[in-house]
Amino acid sequence: MKLRVALLLTTFALGVALTGNAGNTVPGTIQQPSATVPIASQPPDLASVPAGKQGDLIRQGRDIFDQTPTHAKAYVGNRLSCNDCHLQGGTEPKAAPLTGVPGLFPLYSQRAGRVISFGERVQECFVRSENGTPPPLDSPEMNALLAYIEWISHGVSKQEALAGRGLVQIPSLTGNADRGAVIYQQRCAACHQDNGAGVPAVFPALWGPDSYNDGAGMNKVPKMAAFLVKAMPPTQPGTLSPQDAYDVAAYIHGKPRAKFNAAYSKY
Ligand code: HEC
Numbered sequence: 001m002k003l004r005v006a007l008l009l010t011t012f013a014l015g016v017a018l019t020g021n022a023g024n025t026v027p028g029t030i031q032q033p034s035a036t037v038p039i040a041s042q043p044p045d046l047a048s049v050p051a052g053k054q055g056d057l058i059r060q061g062r063d064i065f066d067q068t069p070t071h072a073k074a075y076v077g078n079r080l081s082c083n084d085c086h087l088q089g090g091t092e093p094k095a096a097p098l099t100g101v102p103g104l105f106p107l108y109s110q111r112a113g114r115v116i117s118f119g120e121r122v123q124e125c126f127v128r129s130e131n132g133t134p135p136p137l138d139s140p141e142m143n144a145l146l147a148y149i150e151w152i153s154h155g156v157s158k159q160e161a162l163a164g165r166g167l168v169q170i171p172s173l174t175g176n177a178d179r180g181a182v183i184y185q186q187r188c189a190a191c192h193q194d195n196g197a198g199v200p201a202v203f204p205a206l207w208g209p210d211s212y213n214d215g216a217g218m219n220k221v222p223k224m225a226a227f228l229v230k231a232m233p234p235t236q237p238g239t240l241s242p243q244d245a246y247d248v249a250a251y252i253h254g255k256p257r258a259k260f261n262a263a264y265s266k267y
Pocket residue numbers: 065068080081082083084085086096097098101118121122125126129130145165166167212216217218223
């Protein structure tokens with residue numbers, strides 16, 4: 001089911017790319033490991049993963065990235081996968097890509113108030129975006145994830161990584177949750193459902209127990225708005241105005257979700 005939806009969305013995205021109507025291209029595109037079509041990126045081609053032990057680790061990391069609740073079960077407290085937010089296997093520029101990002105660490109983290117390693121940054125998404133617990137830095141799951149992210153980062157320079165990093169820049173606005181409720185019904189509910197619970201493993205939950213907790217980056221209205229302008233709805237990316245995105249993010253922000261576990265505030 002998940003694969004079918006992904007194929008449908010990919011086919012649509014390619015159609016948009018080839019006709020040049022994407023409307024959401026961003027400058028400074030990162031070199032993709034296996035990009036064959038300009039403008040829209042594609043997930044990296046797993047056929048080019050080397051054979052042998054290291055290749056197995058990379059493929060295992062990709063499975064975790066795509067279906068985190070299934071393949072890193074012990075550390076996940078919701079139904080979200082890395083790939084729900086880090087699009088195209090973590091390679092889509094301005095959708096929080098991870099290509100080349102390991103090379104930017106160790107880095108000072110404002111949230112943690114200290115210098116953190118790349119592995120610790122991954123742990124941070126586990127305790128916030130995955131509403132789970134931090135996989136130990138030497139756990140099989142962490143080793144596999146890091147092997148996969150290193151693989152998509154191969155040959156990507158620091159400059160290229162910085163150019164595509166993060167989210168789209170949009171003006172700082174004030175969201176109107178009432179207007180957002182109307183947009184949600186018209187443009188989001190068909191996939192994410194009226195109750196925001198989505199369809200687990202196909203359409204991710206936007207609020208409630210299957211979603212990220214209130215300590216996650218996506219829980220900030222400006223951050224979600226920047227993500228939406230770039231990525232949603234996936235069949236028509238680039239069609240929400242910054243104001244629409246702020247409005248619908250404000251609506252979603254008013255809904256219930258799990259609390260961040262303060263025991264993990266060092267992340
Ligand atoms: C609910 C959405 C969501 C999920 C699920 C999620 N992340 Fe993230 N992640 C984000 C956001 C948002 C950022 C911050 C992007 C920004 O502010 O530029 C981020 C940042 C990161 C960063 C730092 C990127 C940088 O440029 O410094 C890493 C590494 C990361 N995530 C790894 C992961 C991994 C691995 C998983 C799966 C185990 C995961 N994330 C799951 C939303 C998510």
